[in-house]
Amino acid sequence: MTPLQAVWPGKPYPRGATWDGQGVNFALFSQYAERVELALFDERGRERQRIELRERTDHVWHCYLPEARPGQAYGYYVHGPYRPEEGHRFNPHKLALDPYAKDYVGALRWHDALYGYSIGHRKADLSFDRRESAAYMPKCRVLEPAFSWGDDRRPEIPWHEMVVYELHVKGYTMQHPEVPEALRGTYAGLSTKPAIDHLKRLGVTTVELMPVHSFVNDRYLAEKGLRNYWGYNTLGFFAPEMRYSASQKVKEFKTMVRALHTAGIEVILDVVYNHTCEGNHLGPTLSMRAIDNASYYVLAQDRRYYHDVTGCGNTLNIEQPRVLQLVMDSLRYWVEEMHVDGFRFDLASALAREQGQVDHLGGFFDAVRQDPTLNQVKLIAEPWDLGEGGYQTGRFPLGWAEWNDRYRDGMRAYWKGDEGQLGEFARRLTGSSDLYGRSGKRPNASINFVTAHDGFTLHDLVSYNDKHNDANGEDNRDGHNHNLSWNCGAEGETDDAEVNALRERQKRNLLATLLLSQGVPMLLGGDEMGRTQGGNNNAYAQDNPISWLDWRPTPERESLTRFVARLIALRREHPTFRRRDFFAGPAGERGHDVRWLRPDGVEMGEAEWAEAFARCLGMFVAGNGLADTDRYGVRMVDDDFLLLFNAHHEDVAFVLPAFEGASWTVEVDTADTAHDGLGDGGARHAPGSQYALRGRSLAVLSRPLAPE
Known part of the structure; x- marks a missing residue:
């Protein structure tokens, strides 16, 4: 590699390394740095040149290299005070990765030289380590962004028509027999016809990808022979994770998005902007800590330490304007350059905090709401963090949907057979108007789920009373203890036919409830096939079968x-x-749009809702009670539907309502094994007759709308 001779002043924006067709502009924000050097590396990762950035505009250090080209590997050495007690951790011996890097080359190899202090020193992080870290670090790489998107268009699925499928890019195809072996576990593998055909067969409209931002494998996991599988340990907010790339090229991710869009499927990213992989004060020095620790992170009153509301050691300082800009630039990049359709924000309450308090009208939400790109895509919050006041389900601003954990817990408790659950069950089934209705939101603000990556799979939810996380190497101390699970009579796998039959019915009960509830349903990838993790409810480190x-x-x-x-099709039809x-109840323009029934066919009163022992109810939904209109403004009507729920272990003779019609x-009966739980072959059941509703089962009945 011949040293580059020409160094021009360049510009402070855009941040990062930007190829403009003639050269590369480099720009790095650091408010407290005293000196910044740009290091250039050859294709083997060997340093070939250092260039001091002499231009500084509004705390942004910059230069332009007219001889640089895409593929150039680079990093920074940032000089400044090393005074951890004041929040400063500059160490010019440690290579710093560009927070705006759009691509990396090489992999991180754990070594004590990656830390700004001397591990084992009596002063701990107050000590100073002079070993060079570059040999153990990946390098940033200048990206050639050109890609032929053709006529790619965002599917723009309306919220109320969405069916979300949470999947892991690697885990989804790693064992798929019809995906070419070389492509399994990659973006290219997810782009293949067999992978997409399964999603289309189900009727999925939207995939929510677990983190694909570049991340690191935690040192303590690596030393135990484990790997960070979930990816909630972000290294960079712009570069896709290359362990999922068969070609080791960024454009493979774009090809995947284009293929899913062609199939009519949206792509939502699970993103982690609340913290980074640098951890607490004893963590490694990889990027932001070396560039400007006091600006990028929220520090505690004792500035040596971090104010951690994430449980991961640090919290990103969104109140700092340049850090907020970093997040906003990243989000826009994934929409404009990578064509994704939206985001699910991990621990989103951390992004709402200002001066330590959750503020839903704070800078981040104002910035998103006014942004002409971001206010047009899907925004989903995980509405909590681990700090004081962090639980905020139902309180995020207009324009945001939320993972509804109240839905998860309510449905689990009801089908488990817990007492006093009818009211909570009905509220969640009908869209959680108590959480979202008062603020002017609609049912689609509720992302309904029974299972997600964090916790039991659906099969394990009905097969284990207790977690079995021994494979994680933490003596089964990790993971949730309050799972609201029930093993149906035997812990784990069993040959007991009766227990297995009950488990299959419980899975259908939970899936049918989820897919027929108001709101947006989200399936955990593999639940439709009864995937098991052997009772592990915290498989974050299990990158294996x-x-x-x-x-x-x-x-x-x-x-x-x-x-x-079939249930997704029923929902779609x-x-x-x-x-x-939301349902209006008796206040609807055309009378009751929903009625709640006792097993004897009589409408429920206040006393029945309060009965702790009650576990069976019916829901009559009038087809003429819809307030919705079609695209031409014509008010929509539908068939009448009757949903019967029985979480009791005994059979119930449910009297079908005698309303006119x-x-x-029968469309669905989860106890009807002869028809895969999908009805009784078209038999008719007269109003006023008794329907044999089996113990722990669900039935859905329909009839044509009665003429007016």
Whole structure:
């Protein structure tokens, strides 16, 4: 590599390394740095040149190299005070990765030289380490952004029509027999026809990808022979994680997005802007800590330490304007350059904090709301963090949807058979108007889920009373203890036919409830096939078959997949199950749009809702009670539907309501194994007759709308 001769002043924006077709502009924010050097590396990672950045505009250090080209590897050495007690941790012996890097080359190799202090020193992080770290670090790489998107368009699925499928890029295809072996576990693998066909067969509209921002494998996991599988340990907010790239090229991610869009499927990213992989005061010095620790992170009153509301050692300082700009630039980059359709924000309450307090009208939300790019995409909050006042379910601003953990817990408790759950069950089933209605939101503000990556899979939820996380190497101390799970009579896998039959029914009960609830349903990838993690409810470090989807066909898996596909189709075919507004009850323009029934067919009163022992109820939904209109403004109508729920272990003879109308046809009965839980072959059931509702089962009946 020949040293580059020409160094021009360059510009402070855009941040990062930007190829403009003639040369590369470099720009790095650091308010407290005293000197910044740009280091250039060859293709083997050997340093070939250092260039001092002499231009500084509004705390942004910059230069332009007219001879630099895409593919150039680089990093920074940032000089300044090393005074941890004042919040400053500059160490010019440590290579700093550009927070705006869009690509990396090489991999991080753990070594004590990666730390700004001397590990084992009696002064701990107050000591100073002079070893060079570059040999153990990946390098930033200048990206050539050109890509042929063709006529790619955002699918723009309306919120009320969405069915979300949470998947892990690697785990989804790693064991798929029809995906070419060289592509399994990669963006390219997810782009293949077999991978996409399964999503289309189900009827999924939106995939939510677990973190694909570049991240590191935690040192303590590496030393135990484990790997960070989930990816909630971000190294860079712009570069896609290369362990998922078969080609080791960024454009492979773009190709995946284009392929999913062609299939009509949206792509939402699970993003982690609340913290970085640098951890607490004893963590490594990899990027922001070396560039400007006091600006990028929220510091405690004793500035040596971090104010941590994430449980991961640090919290990103969104109140700092340049750090807020970093997050906003990253979000826009993924929308404009990578064509993603939205984001799910991990521990989103951390982004709402100002001066330590959650403020939902704070700078981050103001910035997003006014941004002409970001206010047009899907925004989903995980509405909590681990700090004081961090639990904020139901309190995020207009324009945001939320993961609804109240839904998860309510549905689990009801189908588990806990006492006194009817009221909570009904509130969650109908869209959680108590959480979202008063603020002017609609049911689609609730992202409903029963299972997610964090916790039991659906199969394990009905197969284990207790977590079994021994493979994580933490003596089963990690993971949630309050799972609201029930093993149906045996802990773990069993040959007991009766127990297995009950488990299959419970899975169908939970899936049908999820897919027919008001709000946006989210499936955990693999639940439609009965995926198990062997009782591990915290498989964050299990990059192996414990976490990967098992595609081997069995009658049970095929049956459950058909059931899920049919339920999604039922939801798609009937606007009753995807209303855009909450039920009005008896106050509706056309009378009751929903009625709640006792097993004897009589409408429930206040006393019945309060009965702790009650576990069975019916929900009559009137087809003429829809307030929705179609694209032409014509008010929509639908069939009448009757949903019967029985979480009791005993059978119930449920009296079908005698309201005016035709006979009832069974669409779903989770106890009907002869038809995969999908009805009784078209038999008619007269109003006023008794329906045999099995113990721990759900039934859905329909009839044509009665003429007016």
